[in-house]
Amino acid sequence: MTDRWVRLQLAVDAFDEERFDAYVRKCRAEGITLTTLAAVGDTPGHRRALYELNKECAADIPERGEFFPFDEYVERRFGTPSYDxxxxxxxxxxxTWIGMAATSRHDGFAFNEMTGVRAGYRGRGISVAMKTFGMGFVRLCGVPEVRTLHHPANVSAIAMNRAMGYVDATWTDL
Ligand SMILES: CC(C)(COP(=O)(O)OP(=O)(O)OC[C@H]1O[C@@H](n2cnc3c(N)ncnc32)[C@H](O)[C@@H]1OP(=O)(O)O)[C@@H](O)C(=O)NCCC(=O)NCCS
Incomplete structure (x- = not known):
């Protein structure tokens, strides 16, 4: 794995909600539903569905390597105080679950853990729509910024975040 992560951040106040809400409306117009795990139910079956989706999408992350077994995923994704x-x-x-955007809550910031869209659905603005929808949770957290970090070769993810207004981070501790 690289030690040269691309660290990005977005100031919540700087996010252009009105502009990016157009992606949410486009998704809905195309019959794609945006929801949350809380809304559909944080059940064992839905955790398994999220795992399968995450595993499939993570296969395209550069140098990701073998994905966690289910039990380890449950512990890492759902077993931490930052999970909501x-x-x-x-x-x-x-x-069919075709995309996910997971954000966790931390002291002073929210963190975009994993964003993924099934290969056949990419290039339609679905990741931007999901992350825009997810800004509702970020606001609920009452934090001033969202952080994320990517492998430097993950061109699509970095470009997607920059398109939404993420800029190079001033923090280095993650
Ligand atoms: C990264 C990923 C989530 C993007 O999902 P997507 O729904 O296809 O992205 P969108 O259609 O919303 O694209 C939004 C913007 O991102 C950029 N982008 C997306 N894919 C790109 C690519 N392959 N190359 C360059 N830029 C890209 C563009 O700026 C695009 O805007 P535009 O279409 O107006 O030019 C998707 O490629 C994926 O699931 N990858 C595998 C998992 C992963 O690497 N996740 C990130 C690590 S957590």
Missing amino acids: PRGIVIAQDGD
């Missing part, structure tokens, strides 16, 4: 099911945005096409 309201921060897990899910995009659905009918009954």
Whole structure:
């Protein structure tokens, strides 16, 4: 794994909600539902569905390597104080889960853990729509900024975040 992570941050007040809400409306117009794990139910079955989706999308992260076994994923994703099911945005096409954007809550900031869209649905603005929808959770947290970090070769994820207004971070401790 690299030690040269690309660290990015977005000031909540600087986020252009009105502009990016157009992505949310576009998704809905195309029949894609945006919801959260809290809304659909944080059940064992839904945790398994999130795991399968996360695992599939994570396979495209540069140098990601083998994905966690389910039990380890449950512990890492759901077993920490920073976890809140309201921060897990899910995009659905009918009954199929096609995208996720997971954000956790920390002291003074929110953190975008994992954003992923199934390969057949990419390039339609779904990740931007999910992250815009997820700003509702960030505001609920009452924190001034959102942070994220990416492998330097993850061009699509870095470009997606920069398109939303994320800038190079001033923090280095994650
Ligand atoms: C990164 C990822 C979530 C993007 O999802 P997506 O729904 O296809 O992205 P969007 O359609 O919302 O794209 C939004 C913007 O991101 C940028 N972008 C997206 N894919 C890109 C690519 N392949 N190359 C360059 N820029 C890209 C563009 O600026 C794009 O805006 P535009 O279409 O107006 O030019 C998706 O590629 C993915 O699931 N990758 C694998 C998992 C991963 O690496 N996640 C990030 C680590 S947590």
